[in-house]
Amino acid sequence: MKYVQMIIFACLLLLPFAGRAEVAQYGYPIQGSYEATILGTPDTFKPDLPVSIRTRELTLDIFPDRKKPEIFFYDKGLRCTMAYQTHKAPLAFLIAGTGAGNQAPHQMTMMKSLYQAGFHVITLSSPTSPNFIVSASQSRVPGDMEDDAKDLYRAMETAWNSVKNDIEVSDFYLSGYSLGGTQAAFVALLDEELKIFNFRKVLMINPAISVYSSAERIEELLRAIPGGSTKVGYFFNDMLARFSEFYSYNSFVAINDEFIYTVYKEKLFSHEEAGGLVGLAFRINSAGMIFTSDVMTNSGYVVPKNRKLKTTDSLFEYFTVSTHLSLFNYLNEYLYPNVHKKKPGLTKAEFVASMSLKSIESYLKSSPKFGVMTNADDFLLTQDERNYLRELFGERVKIFPRGGHLGNLEYKENLAHMVEFFKKP
């Protein structure tokens, strides 16, 4: 029933595009970039993936001498997940997006899809994720592309060393989505120098071109909410009240996918509000990064300097403060001063420039191993940046007509494209 409903719905959505062949052929159903980002891919539009696959969870002790603060007592090391074949096969590393862990839903879907196509896969958390900051970041301060690439490379090496006696690998591949896509390019560059993996191909999925400019796009989403980005609390509570009201006055059996899909169909939230929710999700994510990094470095940014937090201490104030800080607060007040200590000659403008793919464009242009997948309505990119991607990579960039930021990553055509990119000789 649900299936039929969705098909009818998809057909209705496609009607206005009937005349435009290229667009009409693309069946990802959700219009609206923010809506797509929130909803992702409805189940019936995902490919058939294996339910259970051979996996092993790795917990890597990258810095054996590191003392971890008491409140991170549960952190036993960097967690990665490996899916493995029983025969010789290529191995793909996957880097997660901002704040996401190694078992984030996108990671798991990509892993299953590549496993199905005969790859070994190892998934990595984003350098901006709390687990990575605590257990795998040398500086404990994420955001410097060069440092993050070194940390990622070290983590990959450690992971590989821990499994290389158990699996047979023919070649190495690399992919990442969102910020992880951008980082994949920097990791590939480092690999040209260290030559441990000699990645055959690298696929960037919905990458940011300039991390600074993408941060600006995210902040814009929050500036558009009533009262601006300092009123995220009011905004959250308003949206929650509307959501709760809608549920209460209708006869849904439970808060499930069907209900969420109805919320979208009935346009309970306007396009701008959906954008605000996306911005807020980023905020809640980055709050974890800011707090974790601050505790790890004892910098006195949101937690009093020298305070030893216990596991029973309330962290609510830190949660509230961290969710009210923008990515620019983090960059200007915390990240840049930290980087500046190590590289005193580096100006802010130079640092901002170093966080862009443009800083390594000659390499990207010269190497045939790169491919890019992104969307025409990915709001983290400007039109100029999309054009830049086309200039840089030519045929090797695939731009899907919609899907927002990562919304269509789990759509069958997108996953098929990803697998094909790696499989093509």
Next chain:
Amino acid sequence: MYIRAQKNCSEEAGNYRNIHHAVLGVIFCLTGLLAGCATTSTGLPPEEPPMHTINEFRDQRFADVHDPWEGFNRSMYKFNYYFDTYLLLPVVNSYEFVTPTMVQKGVSNLFNNLGEIRNLTNNVLQLKSEESLITLGRFVTNSTIGIGGLFDPATSLGLKRRHNDFGLTLGFYGATSGPYLVLPLFGPSNVRDTSGYAVDSGLRYGLYSLIDPFGAIDEESEVSAGITGLEVVDRRHQESFRYFQSDYPFEYYMVRFFSHEKREIEIRKGRIHAGKE
């Protein structure tokens, strides 16, 4: 009379406050001493205020839940993590490893079907005729065609489960949630739902004693202990949540908020449909 009482009250409060101050003073001195010791032993410099504090933001709090016992709750949260890690999850994992998926499904169906009695009682208590009928229909269908509840043909026939419990019943008749409470082993709850759980369990135990299904067997207590054990394992098997799995440092607040909000939204819906709001 009222004024006098109030005066007495405030006098008492005054006395109390004096004692309180004295106690606080002693504690303060002690802590000072201890902190002094700590400082000299670890060489930790004094605290300094952070760059950003809560005072600079003029905004509503969000994802907030009444939680005066947070310290205790966080201890329980941690206890549950350890209990899971070292005892329950290893057992659940072995259970999942040795039993075929079909058997696991059957066991879950069986216990879920027993749960229909709780759903039915509370749907009736809240005078929800449609939900009660559906629940009754599910119980009868699954107990007969579903071979004593091993299968769940009712769902395929369009009769979706209508969960209900005594915590929701209390909420339906106007009880507020009370403070948030993390229960050992059972996890996130609140004062209202904990009492609700006690009532549901009491009812169930009563019914069980009445029917006495294993009365004829010699090892009755062993059998029922085995069944309780299996139920605990099955419940954890059905629940995918893992403590601290998200690595998010504010996971406690996310769990608190979502578990609280889910219950409140359900209760509100029930009250609105019954014309109570």
